[in-house]
Amino acid sequence: MPTPLTSNAVVLRTTPFSDTSLIVRLFTEDFGKVSVIAKGARRPKQAAVSILQPPNHVAVWYSFKEGRDIQTLTKSEFVERYTGLSTQLAKGAAAMLIVEMLDRAVHDSDPHPILFRLITSTLRQVDQTEGDVTVLMNFYQLHLAKQLGFGAQLSSCGRCGRPMKEALFEPNTGTLLCPRCRSAEGIRLGRNALDYLQRLAATHISELSALELDRNTNKEVGNFLLNHLYYHVDGMTNLKSIKFWKQVSTT
Numbered sequence: 654m655p656t657p658l659t660s661n662a663v664v665l666r667t668t669p670f671s672d673t674s675l676i677v678r679l680f681t682e683d684f685g686k687v688s689v690i691a692k693g694a695r696r697p698k699q700a701a702v703s704i705l706q707p708p709n710h711v712a713v714w715y716s717f718k719e720g721r722d723i724q725t726l727t728k729s730e731f732v733e734r735y736t737g738l739s740t741q742l743a744k745g746a747a748a749m750l751i752v753e754m755l756d757r758a759v760h761d762s763d764p765h766p767i768l769f770r771l772i773t774s775t776l777r778q779v780d781q782t783e784g785d786v787t788v789l790m791n792f793y794q795l796h797l798a799k800q801l802g803f804g805a806q807l808s809s810c811g812r813c814g815r816p817m818k819e820a821l822f823e824p825n826t827g828t829l830l831c832p833r834c835r836s837a838e839g840i841r842l843g844r845n846a847l848d849y850l851q852r853l854a855a856t857h858i859s860e861l862s863a864l865e866l867d868r869n870t871n872k873e874v875g876n877f878l879l880n881h882l883y884y885h886v887d888g889m890t891n892l893k894s895i896k897f898w899k900q901v902s903t904t
């Protein structure tokens with residue numbers, strides 16, 4: 654017998670199925686990543702088609718059957734509406750990057766309530782901010798890595814353990830090294846960049862506007878955060894949204 658389940662969720666991806674239905678990948682707060690079919694959602698006058706779009710924060714009701722890859726959605730509604738995302742290209746690009754990264758990084762049916770709070774609070778801030786969304790993306794990527802269990806060790810060298818004032822990220826070992834230990838080529842994190850990352854790790858998301866960055870430091874930080882995720886998450890390098898984000902965020 655199928656079990657009726659309900660949860661809040663973020664829509665990660667939506668694909669048309671048959672003439673009238675949608676397959677929707679959700680990151681649910683209570684059950685982790687789940688795929689559902691929304692039967693008839695693409696018929697005329699169905700509200701579900703606009704509700705079930707990434708990166709919407711929704712509530713879903715579905716019928717769960719053990720062993721089935723795709724569960725059956727029975728109802729969906731908005732929890733909050735991100736009306737500001739379409740007002741700036743960079744906001745829309747950031748929102749797509751947030752959901753695609755999460756989709757790539759988490760496994761099916763592996764709930765992670767803290768990650769759920771991270772994604773919804775980041776989307777809310779991106780939606781509402783009047784400032785630059787880059788700092789929010791830096792925050793998100795740093796904390797995504799931490800919540801997935803591979804947070805960067807920012808204060809001491811990954812090889813000799815000495816405190817670091819600047820560092821080099823070694824892409825083939827995923828380690829931050831002090832200037833003495835570095836051997837191969839890597840991604841440089843100067844004093845400002847390392848200091849900024851440490852402050853980013855310790856600042857609440859609602860206080861981020863205080864963390865301004867010059868362009869060069871921002872480039873170092875962005876480059877490091879992406880490559881850190883590339884090292885730890887399979888398939889992260891080929892996300893379409895990364896390319897788009899890079900285009901719109903550097904102007």
Ligand SMILES: [Zn+2]
Pocket residue numbers: 810811812813814815830831832833834835
């Ligand atoms: Zn060292």
